[in-house]
Amino acid sequence: MERIFKCSESHxxxxxxxxxxxxxxxxCTWRLKGFFRWRxxxxxxxxxQRSGSGGTSGELGERKIVELIQNRLDVMPDSVVPFxxxxxxxxxxxxxxxxxxxxxxxNKTDVPxxxxxxxxxxxxxxxxxxxxxxxxxxxxxxxxSLGLPRNLLRKDVEEIARGLNTGARQYGAYVVGGDTGxxxxxxxxxxxxxxxxxxxxxxxxxxxxxxxxxVTGFFGKxxxxxxxxxxxxxxxxxxxxxxxxxxxxPQARLxxxxxxxxxxxxxxxIDSSDGLAWSLxxxxxxxxxGFLVNSVPISDxxxxxxxxxxxxxxxLALYGGEEYELVVTxxxxxxxxxxxxxxxxxxxxxxxxxxxxxxQVILEVDGKKRPIEARGWEHFKSKI
Numbered sequence: 197m198e199r200i201f202k203c204s205e206s207h208x209x210x211x212x213x214x215x216x217x218x219x220x221x222x223x224c225t226w227r228l229k230g231f232f233r234w235r236x237x238x239x240x241x242x243x244x245q246r247s248g249s250g251g252t253s254g255e256l257g258e259r260k261i262v263e264l265i266q267n268r269l270d271v272m273p274d275s276v277v278p279f280x281x282x283x284x285x286x287x288x289x290x291x292x293x294x295x296x297x298x299x300x301x302x303n304k305t306d307v308p309x310x311x312x313x314x315x316x317x318x319x320x321x322x323x324x325x326x327x328x329x330x331x332x333x334x335x336x337x338x339x340x341s342l343g344l345p346r347n348l349l350r351k352d353v354e355e356i357a358r359g360l361n362t363g364a365r366q367y368g369a370y371v372v373g374g375d376t377g378x379x380x381x382x383x384x385x386x387x388x389x390x391x392x393x394x395x396x397x398x399x400x401x402x403x404x405x406x407x408x409x410x411v412t413g414f415f416g417k418x419x420x421x422x423x424x425x426x427x428x429x430x431x432x433x434x435x436x437x438x439x440x441x442x443x444x445x446p447q448a449r450l451x452x453x454x455x456x457x458x459x460x461x462x463x464x465x466i467d468s469s470d471g472l473a474w475s476l477x478x479x480x481x482x483x484x485x486g487f488l489v490n491s492v493p494i495s496d497x498x499x500x501x502x503x504x505x506x507x508x509x510x511x512l513a514l515y516g517g518e519e520y521e522l523v524v525t526x527x528x529x530x531x532x533x534x535x536x537x538x539x540x541x542x543x544x545x546x547x548x549x550x551x552x553x554x555x556q557v558i559l560e561v562d563g564k565k566r567p568i569e570a571r572g573w574e575h576f577k578s579k580i
Contacts, residue, residue: 280482281400282327282466288391295333295390295397299323303382308425308443313352313382315444317359318366320384323469325367326448326520328390330467332398332457335369335450339387343379356384367450396457398465398524403483407463407525407551410534412449412543415472416498416509417442419516429505438497449522452545455537456522461530471517476557477570479525486556489549489568515571525551 253261266279276285276293285293301307301320311319321338328335340360344353364371369388421439423429431439449467456462464483468475476487494513502509524545526534531547538545552558557568 282330293394297324298387300385313355314359317356318363321363324386324388326467329448329450329453330465332453333390333392335390337372337389340374341385342376343383398462400482403464403525403551405553409549410545410547412452413521414493414495416513418518419512420498420501446520451541452543455541459533459537461534462524464525468519468521471515473514473568475523486552486554489559491548
């Protein structure tokens with residue numbers, strides 16, 4: 197269980213001492229030499245101008261790029277999981293499916309300063325595990341493709357390998373193979389494999405009006421940790437360790453996901469890696485429903501951080517991302533079953549609202565309603 201953190205005067209005074217200290221860039225980065233970077237930018241702009249096709253990848257954003265690709269792919273007959281969900285799946289007979297997932301970690305966009313190569317490699321695995329958790333699938337094996345800069349040292353390669361192994365073994369999986377190649381930046385692409393009963397998969401598309409909306413933890417720590425790392429905010433040493441630790445050592449809610457799947461109480465599920473707000477909008481879009489949220493669980497550490505730095509704790513909790521909590525909708529009559537199942541594996545299930553017919557995501561606090569915007573982390577547009 198998560199320990200309770202109280203924001204005290206000592207934490208604020210310690211943070212005051214640290215105010216204005218410039219954070220050192222501790223991580224090892226690899227960059228294209230100036231000439232090649234300049235040439236690539238020129239070529240990209242030239243291609244965009246010649247095509248006249250409505251923008252570069254940076255202007256399109258990740259979600260539009262995915263949509264463009266999906267619209268040009270043939271859909272597999274009798275597809276088990278629709279495009280746009282957290283994983284893919286193929287029927288293997290007798291009511292079972294092979295579940296597949298791939299996700300990529302790139303140094304420039306996914307590795308903040310101070311994160312070690314071991315932590316980065318472990319995170320690359322955990323990102324995939326979290327999506328399996330959201331579907332209620334136990335991971336079995338992983339393939340890893342590595343893009344490695346030419347100047348990477350032997351000890352760096354060994355550190356990456358240890359991080360990959362730790363991430364997989366922590367959740368009962370094994371790295372069974374992969375590929376390596378030279379790249380201008382560190383790239384770790386992980387593909388995960390597992391099997392499950394088709395009827396036990398928790399998709400994004402099953403939420404029903406009246407269902408209870410719930411999450412597996414408190415929000416905002418990763419967003420606050422990133423602000424500490426990137427924007428020079430200051431807090432006490434103890435608080436900094438907690439917030440930055442949530443960025444460097446994310447935890448997938450696999451036990452909770454498997455327990456929820458077994459309870460058969462969940463109608464829709466997603467992980468919150470792109471932010472709580474975006475996760476709610478994604479379930480709403482896939483299920484054709486809306487949400488009325490009356491509680492946003494914000495960690496005490498985030499409230500303390502926000503108070504000292506004059507930031508909005510609710511903004512950090514809703515739109516930060518990188519949390520890896522599960523966001524689920526639960527049948528009201530089976531709420532007790534879902535809650536009991538999660539608590540039995542050492543987790544918690546916190547109700548935050550209900551599913552509505554109106555296709556909007558609304559936050560209601562103290563009788564006042566406001567829309568929760570459909571925004572969060574998006575590659576090509578968001579920056580770290």
